[in-house]
């Protein structure tokens with residue numbers, strides 16, 4: 001849908017709430033300017049489980065929400081009355097965790113008499129780059145990589161047109177990092193620690209497999225499950241033989257296999273689609289080798305690379321506020337008060353407009369109600 | 375006084391507005407899977423029916439459970455955030471107490487037990503001397519293990535109705551109503567009593583499996 005006749009509303013002040021996983025994020029933006037980015041993480045509570053425990057995350061969101069909103073308002077130096085809208089991640093994500101944020105956002109918007117925007121977590125990961133590098137070029141190709149997703153998305157308008165080009169068919173890239181870190185006894189989360197060890201290792205020491213890179217494989221899809229298994233087998237064989245595991249070389253070789261495939265496919269889809277801007281977002285975008293290799297390959301291919309700073313790449317409320325502000329700026333319909341969390345909200349739905357404002361899709365929000373209340 | 379009461383600790387999504395003397399408006403829906411969707415429209419309806427707005431509310435009271443977590447948190451998060459936005463106090467009240475209070479109109483003739491569905495073949499329950507007086511801490515147990523503790527007592531609540539072997543004598547209201555929650559809160563506040571903080575009564579630790587670790591410790 002094209003922008004409506006109404007003029008673009010400049011610089012709306014929007015508060016965004018994010019609770020799709022283990023970070024309670026509250027951000028405040030004015031247009032494309034970041035004013036506050038308050039995050040409370042329950043990551044330490046999940047560490048001993050080696051992964052995010054949904055109920056632990058949901059409990060933590062409930063406790064952290066009000067203090068985090070207060071912190072964000074203070075940091076931004078604005079009062080709630082001045083807001084032009086409240087945005088919240090409606091999905092995808094952990095159902096119970098999302099519901100805490102959606103409940104808070106609805107109550108906050110309602111109590112303040114402000115419009116509510118239930119937005120897509122993945123579109124928010126893309127839109128956050130506006131806070132770092134200014135308005136998104138249209139179209140933009142996005143490579144989103146985190147513990148929950150690994151996707152290539154093409155967007156010509158972040159509020160209404162996001163097209164999936166490719167995605168992982170099994171594990172997310174971040175999951176593979178977590179699992180390999182666990183096999184190496186390096187703790188959770190795996191991303192930062194693997195990155196650290198890999199810096200001192202040899203990325204070509206071990207030839208780990210590159211998934212889905214055969215001539216007949218889907219050109220833009222990913223697979224990290226086979227790689228993860230290959231790494232675990234390799235380590236176990238070393239241990240069985242009583243040899244010491246070269247942690248740094250394993251970390252470097254594994255990481256190289258992941259980022260090689262991610263960047264190769266991202267550049268390929270940009271070329272195939274004639275898109276000259278690539279943004280990389282999601283927690284794994286903080287990986288130093290991914291940034292370096294993406295920069296190298298984009299330069300060689302004449303593609304402009306945009307990667308927000310690490311704190312904006314991981315889950316946060318600022319990214320939700322950034323997309324909310326874009327919704328306000330482009331006069332998108334606000335969500336209704338019966339907005340619900342949708343753990344499998346399709347990536348094509350940048351936001352969940354209120355009744356009678358559906359923009360050419362007819363997805364019915366009946367998904368995953370079962371696991372909401374398990 | 376204008377109290378907004380809400381409870382989502384059980385399959386009931388219930389909202390009421392109370393002026394310190396009586397209930398001005400209320401909404402009761404039973405849908406165990408749609409707390410998140412139903413609660414805010416219900417608040418909006420109740421306020422409209424009473425001809426007022428949220429910013430006229432002087433306090434919020436919320437059922438703190440015990441109850442299945444996902445639904446329970448909807449009410450608590452909503453109450454917390456209303457409190458923040460409006461700058462009014464948020465009080466908690468045990469959901470079982472509200473159900474007991476609601477049973478006052480039933481001829482119970484003495485002590486009784488309140489039980490709600492805790493799923494996984496368990497109930498959340500407590501014993502009451504009378505509709506205003508709870509004599510045990512809220513607990514979660516398998517009905518079969520309660521036979522002794524509740525023997526001979528009439529029982530109130532949908533949790534009791536599910537297990538006739540443990541609770542043969544079920545009476546009174548099946549579901550909690552925010553009208554009762556509000557009335558009980560107003561009564562206690564008028565008497566100068568302290569209510570609970572608005573924090574959830576989960577009564578269970580979160581389910582979490584600690585994954586099996588690799589035995590070999592790689593030297594760092």
Ligand SMILES: [Zn+2]
Nearest residue numbers: 146148282315
């Ligand atoms: Zn994310």
